[in-house]
Amino acid sequence: MTSPLGKDLLGLERLTAEQITLILDTAEPLKEISERAIKKVPTLRGATIVNLFFEASTRTRISFEFAEKRMSADTVNVATAGSSVTKGETLVDTARNLEAMKIDMVVIRHGSSGAAQFLADRIESNVINAGDGTHEHPTQGLLDLLTLRQRWGTLKGKKVCICGDVLHSRVARSNIWGLQKMGAQVAVCGPRSLLPNAISDMGVTVFDRIEPAIEWADALNVLRLQLERMQAGYIPSLREYNRVFGVTSERLKRAREDILILHPGPMNRGVEIDSDVADGPHSVILDQVTNGVAVRMAVLYLLSGNSPRLAEAAAGGT
Amino acid sequence: MSPSQSVVLTARALERTLSRMADEIVEQNDGTDGLILVGIQRRGVQVAQRLAAVIATREGVEVPRGALDITLYRDDLQTVGPRPVVGRTEIPLTIDGMNVVIVDDVLFTGRTVRAALNELADFGRPSRVRLAVVIDRGGRELPIQPDVVGKHVEAERGDRVDVFVQEIDGRDEVILDTGKRA
Secondary structure, eight states: OOOTTOSOBOOSTTOOHHHHHHHHHHHHHHGGGGGSSSOOOSTTTTOEEEEEESSOOSHHHHHHHHHHHHTTOEEEEEEOTTOOSOHHHHHHHHHHHHHHTTOSEEEEEESSTTHHHHHHHHOSSEEEEEEETTTBOHHHHHHHHHHHHHHHSOOTTOEEEEESOOTTOHHHHHHHHHHHHTTOEEEEESOGGGSOTTGGGGTOEEESSHHHHHHHOSEEEEOOOOTHHHHTTSSSOHHHHHHHHOBOHHHHTTSOTTOEEEOOSOOOBTTTBOHHHHTSTTBOHHHHHHHHHHHHHHHHHHHGGGOHHHHHHHHHHO | OOTTEEEEEOHHHHHHHHHHHHHHHHHHTTSSTTEEEEEETTHHHHHHHHHHHHHHHHHOOOOOEEEEOOGGGOTTTTTSOSOOOOOOOBOOSOOTTOEEEEEEEEESSSHHHHHHHHHHHTTOOOSEEEEEEEEEOOOOSSSOOOSEEEEEOOOOTTOEEEEEOHHHHSSOEEEEEOTTOO
């Protein structure tokens, strides 16, 4: 009994284009469930899912929770932000405790890259990475792909530029791998201090200025500029960043007419993106949020085909 | 065609059967008021479309149609391994107080219809739900019976009954395959 995705969803780097397509194709019909009078299907009735968030998150956690509840799973939220226990130890302990409680899936957000993998190697339940350090945030990457595919029909040959703090961004990494596997051309744009040194090894075009990036792109995925980056000395000031790299309606005049603007949220209006762009006709930011629930429902559904506990029940039943 | 296969309905016979089914649906509903045909993915959707076309010609009324994909309501999901592909569910209007006719190609165990009834309930409360199937092959595992039947087929448990439709299969035909009989 195997799921076409395997046991876990840890990142898009390891998925094939076929696997990504399967997730997107599954997510598409699931969107309708959220439009119903009763927004629920019984598919994951009896499955227990733990949302293990070691890092603050509102949007992703709520989105996962909606997805789980709309599939009728039982959910438990564990928020451990601010825990003083050493991270490595906590995770091993947590893994053992979770296993002992007979759960089916874990959704984990953690500040350390590789934390989801670490957990997946140690428990039998399905593990879904909801963001690990600066490594990957696969469901965000998938919802971005779904949003773009809905608008374009295909991702093949399309040009997507990821703008901003690529260095610290797991969203950027998941996007780059996902988009490239689906045949899109990917570029990044931002201050050199916020781009990884080896970024061109990932096969992406690098723009040092936002204007040519805007002219080149079919879509811009504008990353959130974390305010602590300024304190850490990566950029001189937020105003300076907005002046040089901000996506403004003035700059968008040079873009193709049907350019799409994405943002993973939460937005710093007036820093990386201006309000009239975020709320303007090119923005698909709210589509991303809607698609996020559908993509997560699809991942839950597909991974649940590879639940060891359910496999056991099935073996006993025949 | 292999020797274990036999034709249950030819294209012409299927057309006649669908016409009669359409008439029966309208007759049982005492007209087309409040009627909505909901096909079960995949071939039930095509059958519902054909029935609606017949009703449109005879009654001059476009009866609304919907589609149900029951995958997420299956009672065997925990045991089937790799997740089946999920199709589209589309219920174009509120079904509260409507007369819903669930349409499918083949009625066998009744489990698909059970799932469809559960799914339908999540969309609202129809005043009446009926069931129309092209083939009733017997073998029910749940207390479910059809209101409109195209044709009864005596099939054994391991047999296959397939309704082929032009839109998906490139031909109209109903085939019984008894190849698995001992």
